[in-house]
Amino acid sequence: xxxxxxxxxxxxxxxxxxxxxxxxxxxxxxxxxxxxxxxxxxxxxxxxxxxxxxxxxxxxxxxxxxxxxxxxxxxxxxxxxxxxxxxxxxxxxxxxxxxxxxxxxxxxxxxxxxxxxxxxxxxxxxxxxxxxxxxxxxxxxxxxxxxxxxxxxxxxxxxxxxxxxxxxxxxxxxxxxxxxxxxxxxxxxxxxxxxxxxxxxxxxxxxxxxxxxxxxxxxxxxxxxxxxxxxxxxxxxxxxxxxxxxxxxxxxxxxxxxxxxxxxxxxxxxxxxxxxxxxxxxxxxxxxxxxxxxxxxxxxxxxxxxxxxxxxxxxxxxxxxxxxxxxxxxxxxxxxxxxxxxxxxxxxxxxxxxxxxxxxxxxxxxxxxxxxxxxxxxxxxxxxxxxxxxxxxxxxxxxxxxxxxxxxxxxxxxxxxxxxxxxxxxxxxxxxxxxxxxxxxxxxxxxxxxxxxxxxxxxxxxxxxxxxxxxxxxxxxxxxxxxxxxxxxxxxxxxxxxxxxxxxxxxxxxxxxxxxxxxxxxxxxxxxxxxxxxxxxxxxxxxxxxxxxxxxxxxxxxxxxxxxxxxxxxxxxxxxxxxxxxxxx
Numbered sequence: 215x216x217x218x219x220x221x222x223x224x225x226x227x228x229x230x231x232x233x234x235x236x237x238x239x240x241x242x243x244x245x246x247x248x249x250x251x252x253x254x255x256x257x258x259x260x261x262x263x264x265x266x267x268x269x270x271x272x273x274x275x276x277x278x279x280x281x282x283x284x285x286x287x288x289x290x291x292x293x294x295x296x297x298x299x300x301x302x303x304x305x306x307x308x309x310x311x312x313x314x315x316x317x318x319x320x321x322x323x324x325x326x327x328x329x330x331x332x333x334x335x336x337x338x339x340x341x342x343x344x345x346x347x348x349x350x351x352x353x354x355x356x357x358x359x360x361x362x363x364x365x366x367x368x369x370x371x372x373x374x375x376x377x378x379x380x381x382x383x384x385x386x387x388x389x390x391x392x393x394x395x396x397x398x399x400x401x402x403x404x405x406x407x408x409x410x411x412x413x414x415x416x417x418x419x420x421x422x423x424x425x426x427x428x429x430x431x432x433x434x435x436x437x438x439x440x441x442x443x444x445x446x447x448x449x450x451x452x453x454x455x456x457x458x459x460x461x462x463x464x465x466x467x468x469x470x471x472x473x474x475x476x477x478x479x480x481x482x483x484x485x486x487x488x489x490x491x492x493x494x495x496x497x498x499x500x501x502x503x504x505x506x507x508x509x510x511x512x513x514x515x516x517x518x519x520x521x522x523x524x525x526x527x528x529x530x531x532x533x534x535x536x537x538x539x540x541x542x543x544x545x546x547x548x549x550x551x552x553x554x555x556x557x558x559x560x561x562x563x564x565x566x567x568x569x570x571x572x573x574x575x576x577x578x579x580x581x582x583x584x585x586x587x588x589x590x591x592x593x594x595x596x597x598x599x600x601x602x603x604x605x606x607x608x609x610x611x612x613x614x615x616x617x618x619x620x621x622x623x624x625x626x627x628x629x630x631x632x633x634x635x636x637x638x639x640x641x642x643x644x645x646x647x648x649x650x651x652x653x654x655x656x657x658x659x660x661x662x663x664x665x666x667x668x669x670x671x672x673x674x675x676x677x678x679x680x681x682x683x684x685x686x687x688x689x690x691x692x693x694x695x696x697x698x699x700x701x702x703x704x705x706x707x708x709x710x711x712x713x714x715x716x717x718x719x720x721x722x723x724x725x726x727x728x729x730x731x732x733x734x735x736x737x738x739x740x741x742x743x744x745x746x747x748x749x750x751x752x753x754x755x756x757x758x759x760x761x762x763x764x765x766x767x768x769x770x771x772x773x774x775x776x777x778x779x780x781x782x783x784x785x786x787x788x789x790x791x792x793x794x795x796x797x798x799x
Contacts, residue, residue, distance in 0.1 A: 266573075267306050267566035269548050271476040272501040275389070275452055278343055279545050280566045281309025283507060283552035285316045285347075290739055291556035292318055296325025298558045300565050301333050307341035311479075311507075311552040313395055314361050315349040319368035326372070330385055342388045344369065345505075345552075347395035347456050347479075348441075351411050353433035354423035358440040362392055366449060374451070391452035392444070393479060394437050397462040398430035431465050438466060442473045452476055454502070460490035467498055477550070479505040485549070486588050505550035509541065517593035517653060519668055521586035524599050528579065532572045537643070538563055542572040543583045557736065593653055625694045627673070628664045628701040631657035636678040637687055637704055639663070641671065649674060657704070667692050675704050687759070715784060716755050717741075717764075719748045724769040725779070727754075729762065740764055758784055 268276045282299060284292050299308055308329075312318055326342060333340075352361040366373070374387040399408035412425050426433035441453040454477030458466070463478075478499075484491060485506050495502055525536045532539070537553075541564060544551045553564050562568060575583065582598070589596050631637050639655030656678055657663050667673070674686035687704065694700035717740075719725055724747040728737040739746060741754050747769045748754055758764075765778035 265304060265306060266570055267304075267545060269503050269550065271452065271503060272474060273452065273476055275476070276307075277391075277452070277476075277503070277550070278307050278309040278566070279548065279550045280541065280564065280569065281311050281343070281345070281550070281552045282561070282564075283311045283554040284318060284322065285311055285313045287318075287554055287556065289318060289321060292321040293325040293328055295556040295561065296322065297328035297332055298561050299329055300562050300567075301340075302565070302567060304567065305338075305341075306566055307343050307389075309343045309345065309550075309552070311345045313347040313349065314352065314365070315347075315395070319346075319365065323369070323372065326386060326388075339385065339387050341374075342372075342386055343391060344388055345391040345393065345477075345479075347393045348437060350396040350399045350406075350426060351415055352419065353394070353398070353426035353430075353437045355436040355440045356422035357419060357426075358394075358437040359444065360419060360422055362440070362444055362450065365390065365392065389451040391454065391477070392441060392450050393454045393456040393477065394434055394441070394458070396457045397434045397455075399427060431462075434462070435466060435469055438469075438471075438475075442471070445473050454478060454505075456480070459484065459488060460494040463491070463494050463499060475499070475502055477505050478502050479507060482506050482508045483591065486591055503548065503550055505552065506544065507552055509544060509551040509553055517666060518586075518589040518595045518599075519666065520595045520599040520601070521589040524582065524586050528583070534568075534572055535563060538569055539572060539583065540587060542569040543575065543580070543587070545569055546573050546575055546580070625667050625669055625671070625692055625697075626664055626699045627667050627671075627690070627692055627694070628662060628699070629655075629657065629673070629675070629690075630662045630701070630703050631659055631675075632703050632705040633687065634659055637675045638678045639665070640674045640676060640686075641667070642674055669694065714755055715758055716753050717748065718753045719750055722750055724749050725766050726769060727756075728765045728767070728778075729756075729758070730765055737765060 264270050264276065267279050269279055271277050282295060284295065287295065296310065302308075310322055310325075312322060322344065330340065346365055348358050348361045352358055369388060369390060372386055372388040374389055399406050399411065401408050408427050412420075412427070423436075424433075438453075441450070444450050445453050453473060454475045455463075455466075456479040458478055459480070466475075478495065480488075480491070485504060495504075522536065525539050529536050529539045534542070537560075541551055541553065545566065553560075555561055555564060585596060585598055589599065629639060636656060636658050639652040639657070640649040641652055642649050652665055652673070655663060655665065665673075669692055671692040673690045673692070675688045675690070676686050690702050692700065717727055726747055727740040729740045730737055740756050740758075741748060756764075761784060763781065763783050766780040766782075767776060767778055
């Protein structure tokens with residue numbers, strides 16, 4: 215286009231120089247061509263000026279590559295997590311990922327308000343991208359429109375509207391992206407209850423259309439048509455897909471699309487190992503941006519120690535953490551990621567401005583990082599990262615010694631469950647404090663289990679019946695040197711003893727009680743959520759462990775900025791803790 219318009223202008227100049235009278239339309243043609251040339255060149259300049267950490271979607275919308283996932287986050291942590299998102303010096307918008315099924319829209323708005331109050335006034339309004347998803351119970355044209363209308367109602371006060379006369383009254387600009395969460399309900403997925411969830415819907419929703427399970431492909435195609443209409447009406451800013459793989463993508467793209475999906479949110483496993491989906495998106499939908507969930511939570515760090523060590527060495531050379539190297543790798547490849555964290559330090563580490571100093575990786579680093587991440591997903595080191603062997607005989611000897619898949623370079627830790635109930639082992643990331651289940655680490659009573667780990671590693675044991683409870687049954691710090699072995703018993707004594715403690719509020723005012731994490735110092739509500747108060751003379755029971763610490767605060771005081779009115783550590787003789795007028799700090 216640039217060349218064509220250039221020659222039109224050149225032709226006109228030639229006619230003028232040769233004193234040949236051009237046809238009457240030549241000046242108009244020349245002027246139009248000149249402006250078209252400027253537009254093309256302007257578009258080229260714009261494409262070159264895409265801010266780092268952003269992607270230019272196929273619909274022209276600039277979209278942040280790194281966000282915060284709050285869809286599966288404990289509701290008690292959402293407001294705090296969003297409020298602590300660091301400000302961007304380069305005005306990169308905040309991306310928040312959620313879902314209709316998470317039912318947390320009001321908490322997201324509270325978090326945005328809290329963040330704005332913390333950051334204070336700005337020369338221009340800050341921008342937020344909220345990405346939500348329509349649940350599979352609401353597939354079908356009318357059901358999808360209903361679900362999105364609810365989202366629009368919930369976010370109405372902050373949504374960006376280009377032609378709104380009240381736009382100046384808004385404190386922030388919020389862009390809403392809506393995806394289809396799943397193409398269908400699938401009974402083969404353990405946690406999906408297709409018939410039960412359908413029956414649990416309100417009569418209003420069920421009356422809007424048939425059960426999506428009766429014709430799944432038709433249902434998600436109708437849902438896409440609903441999203442297209444909402445987008446073309448200007449109600450939402452962006453539309454896309456989630457958990458759509460090769461066959462469903464092919465079904466969707468075989469229809470007549472008025473608007474193409476801009477995003478497909480898939481699992482980290484699918485990104486690495488679903489060859490068919492990657493091939494289809496490359497060949498038929500290469501304008502779609504990948505967005506990955508579970509980006510740093512599915513890795514078996516302890517079972518691929520040499521891959522992990524490579525990433526750690528690379529991270530040290532750049533002054534970053536292993537998690538930051540992984541996230542930066544996604545950013546360089548223009549893959550959007552939505553890590554979940556409520557820790558202020560980790561929120562800063564996950565921010566795009568903390569990741570950009572690592573970039574760009576060279577081609578060898580890109581390939582090595584990809585292979586290391588793939589190894590940690592599979593839980594096994596590849597040859598590239600294994601120590602070099604002096605000769606083939608030594609390599610054969612090592613292969614024989616690794617019958618049980620242990621390396622003599624790490625630590626072999628043996629755990630025996632002495633508790634009368636089943637426990638599950640989790641490996642704790644020393645940089646992010648996030649936990650990952652140890653593969654095969656579910657131990658029944660008196661069962662022994664061995665894992666390969668490294669010196670200084672931290673393992674938590676949780677009751678398998680309640681793996682989400684905050685206090686672990688026991689915490690183990692691997693204190694054997696690499697190449698050695700160590701044994702641990704998970705016993706019904708000391709820190710491993712689970713007890714029930716009653717807290718009796720004997721004060722004349724309401725209080726809130728928080729459990730203090732023994733390693734990070736983070737405070738978590740011990741009863742209910744952060745808004746749950748214990749009234750005067752009320753008694754509440756808490757399941758906890760000997761040695762754990764709790765803080766009590768007055769109802770109106772912030773637990774993050776005020777000293778507790780009382781601190782107490784659980785001892786073996788405690789069955790009830792009475793809070794009286796004496797602070798006893």
